[in-house]
Amino acid sequence: MTSRLKTFSLYREKMNEKILAGEHLGIKRFFNLDTSAYRDGSLSGKTKELLGLVASAVLRCNDCVDYHLIQCVTEGYTDAELHDALNVALIVGGSIVIPHLRHAYETIDLLRQEPTGQP
Amino acid sequence: MTSRLKTFSLYREKMNEKILAGEHLGIKRFFNLDTSAYRDGSLSGKTKELLGLVASAVLRCNDCVDYHLIQCVTEGYTDAELHDALNVALIVGGSIVIPHLRHAYETIDLLRQEPTGQP
Amino acid sequence: MTSRLKTFSLYREKMNEKILAGEHLGIKRFFNLDTSAYRDGSLSGKTKELLGLVASAVLRCNDCVDYHLIQCVTEGYTDAELHDALNVALIVGGSIVIPHLRHAYETIDLLRQEPTGQP
Amino acid sequence: MTSRLKTFSLYREKMNEKILAGEHLGIKRFFNLDTSAYRDGSLSGKTKELLGLVASAVLRCNDCVDYHLIQCVTEGYTDAELHDALNVALIVGGSIVIPHLRHAYETIDLLRQEPTGQP
Amino acid sequence: MTSRLKTFSLYREKMNEKILAGEHLGIKRFFNLDTSAYRDGSLSGKTKELLGLVASAVLRCNDCVDYHLIQCVTEGYTDAELHDALNVALIVGGSIVIPHLRHAYETIDLLRQEPTGQP
Amino acid sequence: MTSRLKTFSLYREKMNEKILAGEHLGIKRFFNLDTSAYRDGSLSGKTKELLGLVASAVLRCNDCVDYHLIQCVTEGYTDAELHDALNVALIVGGSIVIPHLRHAYETIDLLRQEPTGQP
Numbered sequence: 001m002t003s004r005l006k007t008f009s010l011y012r013e014k015m016n017e018k019i020l021a022g023e024h025l026g027i028k029r030f031f032n033l034d035t036s037a038y039r040d041g042s043l044s045g046k047t048k049e050l051l052g053l054v055a056s057a058v059l060r061c062n063d064c065v066d067y068h069l070i071q072c073v074t075e076g077y078t079d080a081e082l083h084d085a086l087n088v089a090l091i092v093g094g095s096i097v098i099p100h101l102r103h104a105y106e107t108i109d110l111l112r113q114e115p116t117g118q119p
Numbered sequence: 120m121t122s123r124l125k126t127f128s129l130y131r132e133k134m135n136e137k138i139l140a141g142e143h144l145g146i147k148r149f150f151n152l153d154t155s156a157y158r159d160g161s162l163s164g165k166t167k168e169l170l171g172l173v174a175s176a177v178l179r180c181n182d183c184v185d186y187h188l189i190q191c192v193t194e195g196y197t198d199a200e201l202h203d204a205l206n207v208a209l210i211v212g213g214s215i216v217i218p219h220l221r222h223a224y225e226t227i228d229l230l231r232q233e234p235t236g237q238p
Numbered sequence: 239m240t241s242r243l244k245t246f247s248l249y250r251e252k253m254n255e256k257i258l259a260g261e262h263l264g265i266k267r268f269f270n271l272d273t274s275a276y277r278d279g280s281l282s283g284k285t286k287e288l289l290g291l292v293a294s295a296v297l298r299c300n301d302c303v304d305y306h307l308i309q310c311v312t313e314g315y316t317d318a319e320l321h322d323a324l325n326v327a328l329i330v331g332g333s334i335v336i337p338h339l340r341h342a343y344e345t346i347d348l349l350r351q352e353p354t355g356q357p
Numbered sequence: 358m359t360s361r362l363k364t365f366s367l368y369r370e371k372m373n374e375k376i377l378a379g380e381h382l383g384i385k386r387f388f389n390l391d392t393s394a395y396r397d398g399s400l401s402g403k404t405k406e407l408l409g410l411v412a413s414a415v416l417r418c419n420d421c422v423d424y425h426l427i428q429c430v431t432e433g434y435t436d437a438e439l440h441d442a443l444n445v446a447l448i449v450g451g452s453i454v455i456p457h458l459r460h461a462y463e464t465i466d467l468l469r470q471e472p473t474g475q476p
Numbered sequence: 477m478t479s480r481l482k483t484f485s486l487y488r489e490k491m492n493e494k495i496l497a498g499e500h501l502g503i504k505r506f507f508n509l510d511t512s513a514y515r516d517g518s519l520s521g522k523t524k525e526l527l528g529l530v531a532s533a534v535l536r537c538n539d540c541v542d543y544h545l546i547q548c549v550t551e552g553y554t555d556a557e558l559h560d561a562l563n564v565a566l567i568v569g570g571s572i573v574i575p576h577l578r579h580a581y582e583t584i585d586l587l588r589q590e591p592t593g594q595p
Numbered sequence: 596m597t598s599r600l601k602t603f604s605l606y607r608e609k610m611n612e613k614i615l616a617g618e619h620l621g622i623k624r625f626f627n628l629d630t631s632a633y634r635d636g637s638l639s640g641k642t643k644e645l646l647g648l649v650a651s652a653v654l655r656c657n658d659c660v661d662y663h664l665i666q667c668v669t670e671g672y673t674d675a676e677l678h679d680a681l682n683v684a685l686i687v688g689g690s691i692v693i694p695h696l697r698h699a700y701e702t703i704d705l706l707r708q709e710p711t712g713q714p
Contacts, residue, residue, distance in 0.1 A: 015578035037210040042199035063575040080161035091156040094332025099420040102372035134340035182337040213570025218658040221610035253697035275448040280437035301694040318399035451689025456539040459491035513686040518675035556637035567632040
C-alpha cells in the first residue's frame with residue numbers, strides 16, 4: 001500500500017526533471033519561486049507547509065495534499081495537529097473536501113508506517 | 120476609507136443575527152462548528168486563523184479574507200508575517216489571486232490605522 | 239434597498255439584449271439552451287430552479303443566486319424551503335459560501351417585500 | 358465493471374470509520390451535520406439528494422457524484438429525471454463538467470444492473 | 477504507455493455515443509455547441525484549441541487537457557508553443573496547476589511518439 | 596461610465612506600487628514572472644493576452660478580465676475576435692460565466708469609446 005506514495009514521488013520527480021530540463025525559462029522560474037515560498041522567512045518553513053496543506057485541501061488536489069503531508073510529517077507535526085489543520089480545510093471548503101480528507105488520512109497512515117516518515 | 124471595513128463588519132453582524140434568528144437548525148449548527156474550528160485545539164487558534172486566511176485567499180473570497188485579517192491582526196501577527204502567508208496563497212493560487220492580494224494589503228493598512236486594530 | 243435587485247435586473251436585461259443583438263451565433267444558442275434547461279421536462283421547471291439556485295450558491299455567484307431566487311419565489315417556494323436548499327449548498331460548499339448565504343437571505347427578504355414577489 | 362462502485366463504497370466506508378474513530382470532535386460533528394442535511398425537512402430528503410448531485414457535478418467531484426447517484430437511485434429517480442438534473446449541471450458548469458457527465462452516465466448504468474440498485 | 481491516451485479516447489468515444497444516443501435534447505445540443513465553438517470563426521479553430529487547452533489547465537481537468545492537446549498537436553503546434561501556453565496557465569492558476577502540467581508534458585511526449593500524432 | 600475602468604486602473608496601479616514597494620522578495624518575483632508570461636516568446640504576446648483573457652473568464656475574475664481586455668484592445672483584436680474568445684470561455688465554463696460575459700461586453704464598449712482604446 002505504501003507504494004501509492006512511492007509511485008507518486010517517483011513520477012513527480014521524473015516529470016519535474018523533464019520539465020526543468022526543458023527550455024521554458026518562465027516555468028523554471030516558477031518552480032524556483034514555488035520552492036522558495038516554503039523556506040523559513042517571516043514565518044517558519046514549518047508553518048508555511050501547513051498553509052500549503054490547507055490551501056491544497058480546499059482547492060481539492062490530492063497530489064498537492066500528499067506532497068505537503070510528506071513535508072509536514074518531516075517537519076514533525078503530530079497526527080492531532082494535521083487533523084486539526086484538515087478540519088479548518090473541511091469547514092472552509094465543505095463536504096466536497098471529504099474525499100480528499102479520506103485520502104489525507106490514508107496518506108498520514110502510510111507515512112507513519114515508514115521508518116523514515118518518507119515514502 | 121476605514122468605513123469599508125466598518126460597513127462590512129456591521130453588515131456581516133446584522134445578517135448573521137438574522138440567519139441565526141431563523142429556524143434552520145442545520146445552518147445554526149454549521150455556524151457553531153465554524154466558530155469552534157478556530158478555537159485553540161491541537162493547533163493554536165492563532166495558527167488556525169492564518170490557515171483560514173490562506174484558504175480564503177486561494178478560494179478568492181474578499182469578505183472571508185477581511186474577516187480572517189481582522190482576527191489575524193487581533194492575534195498579533197506582524198505585516199511581514201501576513202505578507203509571507205499571502206505569498207503562499209499567491210504561489211498556490213496564481214495571478215488570479217492578485218486582485219485579492221491588493222484587497223488584503225489595503226485591509227491590513229486600514230486595520231493598522233485603527234487604534235484598536237479592529238474596524 | 240429593493241433597488242439592489244432592480245438595478246441588477248435592469249443591468250442584466252440591458253446587457254443580455256446587447257449580447258443577443260450581437261452577431262455571435264454560438265453565444266445566442268448558449269443563451270437559448272440556458273433558458274430551455276429550466277423549462278418543464280422530466281423534472282419540473284420548479285425543481286430545476288432550485289437546482290440552479292444550489293449550483294449558483296456552491297459556485298459562489300451572487301448574480302446567479304439572485305436570478306434563481308427571483309425565479310424560485312415566483313415558482314412559490316417558501317422561505318423555509320429556500321433555507322433548506324441553501325443549507326445543502328452550505329454543507330457541500332463550506333463556510334466560503336457564508337457571504338453568499340448572507341446575500342441570499344437579504345435577497346429573499348427584499349423579494350418578500352415586493353407586492354409581486356419580483357424586483 | 359460493477360466493482361468500480363463496490364471498491365468506492367468499501368473504501369469510503371473504511372476511511373469514514375477511521376475518521377470517525379479519531380479524536381477530532383469538529384470533524385465528527387461535520388460528518389453528522391452532513392448526514393442531517395439530506396434528511397426530510399422543509400424539503401424532502403429525495404429532493405435534497407438531487408440538489409447534492411447537482412452541487413457535486415458542478416464542483417466536479419466524481420466520488421461525490423457517485424455517492425449522490427447511489428442515494429438518488431435508492432430514492433427512486435428515473436434515468437430521465439437524473440439526466441435532466443445533470444443537464445442543469447452541464448449548463449451551469451459548462452463543458453468542463455462533461456468528463457463527470459460521462460462518469461455519471463456510467464455509474465447510473467452500473468446501478469441499474471444491480472438487483473438492489475445499490476453497489 | 478501510449479495506452480493511457482488510447483484508453484481515454486476509447487472511453488470518451490464510447491460514453492459520448494451513449495450520451496448522444498439518449499433522449500435528452502438539451503444535452504445533445506450542448507455537445508453540438510461545444511463542437512462548434514472550436515470551428516473556424518472570427519478566430520481560427522487552431523487558436524481556439526489553444527484557448528481550450530489553457531481554460532482546461534486552469535480549471536484543472538486532465539481529461540480536458542488531454543483532449544485539447546490531441547487537437548493542438550493535430551493543428552500543428554510545436555512543443556515550445558504548447559509549453560508557452562501552459563506557462564500562461566501556470567502563472568494564472570498557480571502551483572495547484574503543476575500536477576496537470578506534469579500530466580500535460582507526458583501527454584505531449586506520448587503524442588509525439590505516435591506516427592500520426594494521435595492516440 | 597468610463598470611470599469604472601479608470602477607477603480600476605488607478606486602484607490597481609496604486610496597490611501594485613504599494614505591494615512592490617514592500618519587502619517580500621517572493622511576491623515581487625511573482626509579479627515579474629507574471630509580466631514576463633505575456634511577452635513575445637514561442638507564442639506572440641498578442642496570442643498570450645487572449646489566453647489570459649479566457650483563463651480569467653473561466654476563473655470568473657472581473658478585474659482580471661478587465662485587465663486582459665485592455666491589453667487585447669491595445670494589441671488590436673476586433674470585437675468579433677474578442678467575442679469569439681469569450682464564447683470559448685462560455686462553453687468551457689458554463690452559464691456561471693454569463694455575469695462576467697456581461698461585464699466583458701460592457702468593458703469592450705467602454706474601451707471602444709476611448710480615443711486611445713485605453714482607460
